[in-house]
Amino acid sequence: MKILVCLKQVPHQDARLDVNADGTWITEDNIKFEINNYDTYALEEALRTKDAGEAEVVVVSIGPDRVTQALRTALGMGADRAVHVKDPEMDGSDVLGIAKALAAVAKEEAPDLILMGMMGDDGNFAAVGPMLAELHGVPHATAVVKCEKKNGGYEVERELEGGALQVYQLPTPCLLGVQTGINQVRYASLKGIMAAKKKPFAVKTAADLGLAGQVGAAGAKMSIEKVYVPPKGEGAEMIEGSAADVAQALVGKIRELGLL
Amino acid sequence: MGSILIVAEIQKGAIRDASYELVSFAHKIAGGREIKSLVLGSGVAGQAEALAKRGGGEVLVADSEALANYNVDGYAKAIRAAVDATSAELILMSNTPTGWDIAPRIAAGLDCGFVSDCFNIEEEDGKLVYYRRVFNGKLDARLIPKADQILATVQPGATTPFEESSDGSTTALDVTIGDDDLRAKFVESRTAGAKGVDLTKADIIIAGGRGLGAAEKFEEVIKPLAEILGGAMGASRPVVDAGWLDHAYQVGSSGQVVSPKLYIAAGISGAIQHLVGMKSANFIVAINKDPDAPIFEVAHVGVAGDLFEIVPALTAAIQEAKG
Numbered sequence: 001m002k003i004l005v006c007l008k009q010v011p012h013q014d015a016r017l018d019v020n021a022d023g024t025w026i027t028e029d030n031i032k033f034e035i036n037n038y039d040t041y042a043l044e045e046a047l048r049t050k051d052a053g054e055a056e057v058v059v060v061s062i063g064p065d066r067v068t069q070a071l072r073t074a075l076g077m078g079a080d081r082a083v084h085v086k087d088p089e090m091d092g093s094d095v096l097g098i099a100k101a102l103a104a105v106a107k108e109e110a111p112d113l114i115l116m117g118m119m120g121d122d123g124n125f126a127a128v129g130p131m132l133a134e135l136h137g138v139p140h141a142t143a144v145v146k147c148e149k150k151n152g153g154y155e156v157e158r159e160l161e162g163g164a165l166q167v168y169q170l171p172t173p174c175l176l177g178v179q180t181g182i183n184q185v186r187y188a189s190l191k192g193i194m195a196a197k198k199k200p201f202a203v204k205t206a207a208d209l210g211l212a213g214q215v216g217a218a219g220a221k222m223s224i225e226k227v228y229v230p231p232k233g234e235g236a237e238m239i240e241g242s243a244a245d246v247a248q249a250l251v252g253k254i255r256e257l258g259l260l
Numbered sequence: 261m262g263s264i265l266i267v268a269e270i271q272k273g274a275i276r277d278a279s280y281e282l283v284s285f286a287h288k289i290a291g292g293r294e295i296k297s298l299v300l301g302s303g304v305a306g307q308a309e310a311l312a313k314r315g316g317g318e319v320l321v322a323d324s325e326a327l328a329n330y331n332v333d334g335y336a337k338a339i340r341a342a343v344d345a346t347s348a349e350l351i352l353m354s355n356t357p358t359g360w361d362i363a364p365r366i367a368a369g370l371d372c373g374f375v376s377d378c379f380n381i382e383e384e385d386g387k388l389v390y391y392r393r394v395f396n397g398k399l400d401a402r403l404i405p406k407a408d409q410i411l412a413t414v415q416p417g418a419t420t421p422f423e424e425s426s427d428g429s430t431t432a433l434d435v436t437i438g439d440d441d442l443r444a445k446f447v448e449s450r451t452a453g454a455k456g457v458d459l460t461k462a463d464i465i466i467a468g469g470r471g472l473g474a475a476e477k478f479e480e481v482i483k484p485l486a487e488i489l490g491g492a493m494g495a496s497r498p499v500v501d502a503g504w505l506d507h508a509y510q511v512g513s514s515g516q517v518v519s520p521k522l523y524i525a526a527g528i529s530g531a532i533q534h535l536v537g538m539k540s541a542n543f544i545v546a547i548n549k550d551p552d553a554p555i556f557e558v559a560h561v562g563v564a565g566d567l568f569e570i571v572p573a574l575t576a577a578i579q580e581a582k583g
Contacts, residue, residue, distance in 0.1 A: 026399070095374060125364075130361060131365065135368055140332060160514075164450075166448075166450075184503060222410070223404055223405075228401075246565065247577035
């Protein structure tokens with residue numbers, strides 16, 4: 001079987017974020033990038049399926065040169081083949097534009113299963129998965145916390161609020177948007193990283209995928225006009241000083257609450 | 261002018277508060293557009309009536325046994341039919357498990373503009389502007405539409421539920437949905453095995469986050485403070501994802517929502533999903549080495565410092581105070 005895993009490269013989760021000069025996004029200078037945390041769980045789920053039997057795992061990601069590193073990491077972890085959609089025409093795409101590009105790749109690949117994280121740690125839109133499923137014409141489920149091959153398809157648990165779960169049986173092909181914690185993500189071994197260098201790596205442009213006019217800022221139907229540091233409300237009363245001073249101040253507060 | 265279509269949700273047999281919050285937003289930004297709603301499910305005539313009497317406008321009803329449980333294909337068919345029937349130019353849904361699952365799919369099918377998890381929508385100079393958070397709550401974003409039809413999901417709790425009574429109407433939506441339409445099959449409902457740890461009853465909760473760094477640190481650092489205060493231990497999602505603590509300890513939108521007398525958060529940045537779970541606590545103390553962590557916006561008292569120094573010092577100081 002073939003599994004297509006869609007990955008996004010995002011700023012490292014501990015990166016210091018500074019708004020860029022025109023206030024339209026964060027500045028990418030001098031920050032580290034990594035594979036989106038949610039997507040690492042999707043990749044791990046695909047690799048476990050591969051470990052258990054015959055499966056080809058293809059990873060795809062959209063973005064500039066730096067995305068090469070994310071794809072190489074995925075290959076190092078065990079994916080078989082990478083597709084990098086690299087084209088300045090993709091710049092400024094909204095979530096629908098991204099989904100259209102991925103749908104073009106999915107059409108070429110015709111996977112049995114598409115896996116991706118349910119949201120990106122940068123935009124937090126949680127949109128591309130269900131959009132891709134619609135464009136590609138397959139059933140989907142998101143917030144998937146468990147997925148098991150069963151009855152010719154997949155039985156999945158999807159997470160609701162407050163610890164509640166719903167269980168669905170999906171046919172293949174389908175798309176699953178995975179929640180964090182569905183598994184424990186592996187590290188790339190040194191052997192894996194060395195082997196990755198020889199694995200097939202394709203680079204595609206928007207034109208290769210037939211996306212003229214549908215992607216990028218030109219094709220976007222919703223635009224992020226600006227990002228900014230949220231106006232601080234009153235916020236917390238900040239206590240300063242040595243650990244001992246702070247501890248004494250907190251003891252005072254806890255006493256005032258009548259809890260000591 | 262196209263209409264505003266509110267896709268309402270039913271929870272525990274009634275239209276949920278988040279849906280009445282959509283009604284509030286719709287009334288705020290209507291600007292002459294007609295407000296219409298969709299209620300879907302099985303045996304939902306009563307809920308549709310209630311919504312019609314409380315700001316829902318013309319309420320379309322998709323009532324079918326095939327809609328008894330949430331199902332992507334069933335809901336998509338009903339919502340698309342409602343969008344067509346109402347010539348909706350703005351479709352509003354809540355960012356709930358149903359919303360985040362189906363709304364983007366509907367938007368892709370409509371080829372319209374999409375924005376999720378808005379905490380505000382404003383009319384500015386005759387156009388609608390959407391506000392939401394990015395980078396897990398560290399920054400805010402302002403979005404403007406570039407299309408005539410928009411689907412927006414709104415964060416539950418972003419505004420107050422609509423309270424006024426109004427004259428609305430209910431009409432059956434002309435759509436047939438049968439089991440054959442549904443590619444995915446609902447199997448059953450389950451609960452994540454939260455055994456024995458009921459944080460909703462704790463007066464004091466000491467919660468640790470990713471900043472603790474390892475499972476053992478909960479035993480070494482968080483547990484002693486919880487014990488000396490007679491409180492319970494809690495955790496943010498990343499801690500549970502990493503397998504350091506069981507899901508039973510998770511505080512947040514997909515864990516337990518708590519409002520204790522005292523909530524101490526150590527090494528927790530304050531992502532939205534966590535804040536939803538604890539922001540109504542009576543008194544919140546936050547300890548985090550990042551002074552810009554979003555948790556400090558909801559905390560009453562904050563310490564921008566090293567939890568590995570502060571928390572043990574606090575444990576020791578309480579020990580001494582107790583004598």
